[in-house]
Amino acid sequence: MNFSLEGRTYVVMGVANKRSIAWGIAQSLHNAGARLVFTYANERFEKPVRDLAATLDRDDSLFYECDVTSDEAIEQTFENIKNDVGVIHGLAHCIAFAKREELSGEFLNTSREGFALAQDISAFSLAAIARSAKDLMTEGGSILTLTYLGGERVVENYNVMGVAKASLDATMRYLANDLGKYGVRVNAISAGPIRTVSAKGVGDFNAILKEIEERSPLRKPVTKEEVGDTAYFLMSDLSRGVTGEIIHVDSGYNIMGY
Numbered sequence: 001m002n003f004s005l006e007g008r009t010y011v012v013m014g015v016a017n018k019r020s021i022a023w024g025i026a027q028s029l030h031n032a033g034a035r036l037v038f039t040y041a042n043e044r045f046e047k048p049v050r051d052l053a054a055t056l057d058r059d060d061s062l063f064y065e066c067d068v069t070s071d072e073a074i075e076q077t078f079e080n081i082k083n084d085v086g087v088i089h090g091l092a093h094c095i096a097f098a099k100r101e102e103l104s105g106e107f108l109n110t111s112r113e114g115f116a117l118a119q120d121i122s123a124f125s126l127a128a129i130a131r132s133a134k135d136l137m138t139e140g141g142s143i144l145t146l147t148y149l150g151g152e153r154v155v156e157n158y159n160v161m162g163v164a165k166a167s168l169d170a171t172m173r174y175l176a177n178d179l180g181k182y183g184v185r186v187n188a189i190s191a192g193p194i195r196t197v198s199a200k201g202v203g204d205f206n207a208i209l210k211e212i213e214e215r216s217p218l219r220k221p222v223t224k225e226e227v228g229d230t231a232y233f234l235m236s237d238l239s240r241g242v243t244g245e246i247i248h249v250d251s252g253y254n255i256m257g258y
């Protein structure tokens with residue numbers, strides 16, 4: 001069995017800055033020997049992503065703009081990646097968005113437009129991306145997305161994003177069934193709260209973090225490096241029998257009752 005990712009290429013979507021969970025995943029995959037392909041939402045993120053990748057100790061990464069609200073952009077991005085690298089062995093989907101005003105107060109007040117937007121960027125994009133990416137996974141592959149407990153249970157203020165994560169979880173399972181016959185596995189990591197730009201948009205995020213410190217079995221918040229190492233497991237042959245699964249990397253918080 002091969003634990004190394006040397007000679008393999010992985011697409012990491014959603015690095016915005018050094019706090020991004022996607023960056024933790026990129027570092028773990030890089031340390032395991034993988035070549036990385038980064039995609040970013042728009043030109044504003046190009047320099048930060050390139051600057052971060054320049055801190056890695058190999059200079060073999062590739063960069064593409066890909067706004068996942070556009071089918072054409074997704075198709076074109078994977079066409080470009082195919083032309084440049086040929087085969088990919090996995091993909092990390094680390095993308096979500098909801099309007100800030102819908103991440104506090106009551107879910108009841110969610111707007112039709114805000115609901116659709118959160119679903120489109122945070123859940124449907126996984127399906128659209130998987131459709132294009134699978135054609136490049138001719139040697140089999142592993143697709144990974146990032147979800148959160150707020151899709152399984154009610155977490156105050158998470159609201160419309162919780163519903164989008166429930167949809168993402170189901171999307172992941174349906175894709176796992178469709179893509180298994182091509183040797184492509186699809187899984188999710190349910191990360192505990194980590195202070196990122198996206199997380200800061202969730203109302204009273206500090207209270208969610210404090211709860212993890214006080215009540216999770218490990219009594220500490222998780223780090224993006226811990227999520228990254230589980231991503232490495234899911235991208236490697238060690239997890240070859242795992243698909244359609246949600247792995248909680250949350251200091252064990254999800255097992256707790258009251």
Ligand code: NAD
Nearest residue numbers: 014016020021041067068095096146148191193194196198
């Ligand atoms: P982040 O803000 O660093 O990353 C979110 C990324 O989504 C950014 O790079 C942003 O550019 C990208 N994005 C948004 N709209 C896009 C679009 N239209 N096209 C392409 N990219 C777009 O925050 P993060 O916390 O690292 O988030 C990564 C993933 O992890 C998200 O799915 C998030 O819901 C999930 N997650 C985060 C936490 C947490 O506490 N931080 C916990 C569990 C799950």
